[in-house]
Amino acid sequence: MRSAAFSTEANDANESSAVLERAAMLALQYRQSLGARPQLAATYAQMIDVFREATPETGTPGGDVIDDLAHMADAGLQAMAGPRFFGWVIGGSHPVGVAADWLTSAWGQNCGNHHGMPAAAAVEEVAAGWLLDLLDLPRSASVGFVTGATVANVVGLAAARSEVLRRVGWNAETDGLFGAPPIDVVIGEDAHSTIFSALQYLGLGRDRVIRVASDEVGRMRPESFQQAVAGSDRPLIAIAQAGQINTGSFDPFSVIVPQVRARHGWLHIDGAFGLWARACPELRRLTHGLDEADSWATDGHKWLQLPYDSGFAIVRHPHAHKTAMSTLASYLPSAEEGERDPSHLVPELSRRARGFAAWAVIRALGREGIAAMVARHCSIARRMADVLAAEPRITIVNTVELNQFIVRFGIEQGDEASDMLTAHVIEQVQADRICFVGGARWRERWVMRISVISFATTERDADASAQAIIAAWRTIEQREGLA
Numbered sequence: 001m002r003s004a005a006f007s008t009e010a011n012d013a014n015e016s017s018a019v020l021e022r023a024a025m026l027a028l029q030y031r032q033s034l035g036a037r038p039q040l041a042a043t044y045a046q047m048i049d050v051f052r053e054a055t056p057e058t059g060t061p062g063g064d065v066i067d068d069l070a071h072m073a074d075a076g077l078q079a080m081a082g083p084r085f086f087g088w089v090i091g092g093s094h095p096v097g098v099a100a101d102w103l104t105s106a107w108g109q110n111c112g113n114h115h116g117m118p119a120a121a122a123v124e125e126v127a128a129g130w131l132l133d134l135l136d137l138p139r140s141a142s143v144g145f146v147t148g149a150t151v152a153n154v155v156g157l158a159a160a161r162s163e164v165l166r167r168v169g170w171n172a173e174t175d176g177l178f179g180a181p182p183i184d185v186v187i188g189e190d191a192h193s194t195i196f197s198a199l200q201y202l203g204l205g206r207d208r209v210i211r212v213a214s215d216e217v218g219r220m221r222p223e224s225f226q227q228a229v230a231g232s233d234r235p236l237i238a239i240a241q242a243g244q245i246n247t248g249s250f251d252p253f254s255v256i257v258p259q260v261r262a263r264h265g266w267l268h269i270d271g272a273f274g275l276w277a278r279a280c281p282e283l284r285r286l287t288h289g290l291d292e293a294d295s296w297a298t299d300g301h302k303w304l305q306l307p308y309d310s311g312f313a314i315v316r317h318p319h320a321h322k323t324a325m326s327t328l329a330s331y332l333p334s335a336e337e338g339e340r341d342p343s344h345l346v347p348e349l350s351r352r353a354r355g356f357a358a359w360a361v362i363r364a365l366g367r368e369g370i371a372a373m374v375a376r377h378c379s380i381a382r383r384m385a386d387v388l389a390a391e392p393r394i395t396i397v398n399t400v401e402l403n404q405f406i407v408r409f410g411i412e413q414g415d416e417a418s419d420m421l422t423a424h425v426i427e428q429v430q431a432d433r434i435c436f437v438g439g440a441r442w443r444e445r446w447v448m449r450i451s452v453i454s455f456a457t458t459e460r461d462a463d464a465s466a467q468a469i470i471a472a473w474r475t476i477e478q479r480e481g482l483a
């Protein structure tokens with residue numbers, strides 16, 4: 001009979017070391033398989049079948065649990081950290097970050113306050129300074145370590161909401177929003193879906209917004225922005241974007257900033273991945289004016305290659321940031337002047353000490369390494385786009401300015417036929433399992449999306465993947481009698 005886990009016997013130091021060693025070895029095997037690993041084959045339904053069993057009544061030895069977990073999950077693990085994954089916007093989980101993350105788990109620090117967990121809090125403070133330096137944002141801004149850009153957007157917009165209301169004499173923290181002066185929320189038509197989630201969570205309303213028309217690559221049109229903010233003196237929150245999810249485009253910040261200032265408003269920028277263009281000298285021009293905003297959201301687990309989950313909420317006005325997020329309780333030590341308490345800048349009290357992985361990866365890559373990586377991804381994206389565009393009947397929809405591009409197949413046959421063909425090519429690429437790409441709707445039409453954002457992707461992977469896409473397209477054209 002198996003002994004119950006974590007009985008005195010299982011707590012034995014040897015067994016606990018064995019479990020950790022076993023996990024490290026399995027993790028290593030997985031990482032080593034990534035280069036050759038085909039993209040996903042198993043379905044959700046199959047994985048439910050693998051995992052579903054009755055609630056365990058008795059325990060199982062830890063080593064067996066870890067073996068079972070690795071074995072059972074394997075077929076359903078998407079090779080997202082591998083070199084030929086171009087779906088959504090997915091960073092590569094850099095090994096140094098993963099290693100620091102293992103230590104983070106092993107150390108078991110609750111990153112709630114700076115007195116109780118001094119190393120975790122100090123590393124966050126230092127990594128926060130490095131981030132501001134790399135992204136060239138105001139060095140006095142405050143940085144909250146959150147799960148991703150979604151929550152970073154919530155934090156930035158929570159600070160915005162409180163501050164624009166405070167300017168008209170309303171305290172949103174204590175009195176809420178019922179009866180508060182209405183706020184104008186101005187947002188581009190091609191903003192990311194999670195911005196609307198943030199507005200939903202904050203009581204600002206997903207639909208209660210003023211939408212600004214955008215151009216063919218998703219940038220807010222300057223004249224439309226001007227119209228949207230003209231003729232009102234209500235409290236204003238404007239939300240702009242650095243890096244549109246399909247095209248990688250940037251809003252015209254230098255046009256937006258003075259108009260928001262003129263209304264004493266707050267400008268928040270969603271730069272989940274695009275903010276990192278600022279860390280790269282060749283691409284900085286794309287972000288012109290962006291540093292004049294009041295708050296920024298970005299991800300650690302996208303371009304910085306941190307393991308999940310990691311994002312940063314950056315706010316120019318630390319007081320507004322803290323006021324919107326602070327938890328007050330007698331048993332929590334308060335921060336002295338000059339001290340940074342991690343929990344004062346994020347919604348959570350207890351949470352993972354995310355600073356360790358951020359510190360480790362920034363230290364491993366350095367400013368030069370980060371700049372080179374960002375530049376390389378953009379040049380790989382252009383290279384893939386060029387290979388695809390050289391084929392007849394394959395169209396790259398956007399100019400490839402960053403790392404994201406979208407593709408359509410057979411536009412000569414009309415919109416509907418091209419939608420169908422594009423969807424079929426995406427399915428075929430996924431079925432061939434050499435690389436992974438997804439699809440999306442863009443301007444009412446179906447497109448293939450390609451995001452080059454993993455440190456693991458080489459030029460060879462990009463070439464093999466472009467060829468795999470072309471091969472899939474030829475298969476579909478032949479099958480549908482179009483070639």
Ligand SMILES: *Cc1c(COP(=O)(O)O)cnc(C)c1O
Pocket residue numbers: 089147148149150151192194195243244245270271272273299311
């Ligand atoms: C990915 C992304 C988000 C959401 O970030 P999460 O890390 O998934 O929370 C928001 N905005 C943009 C532009 C993104 O690319």
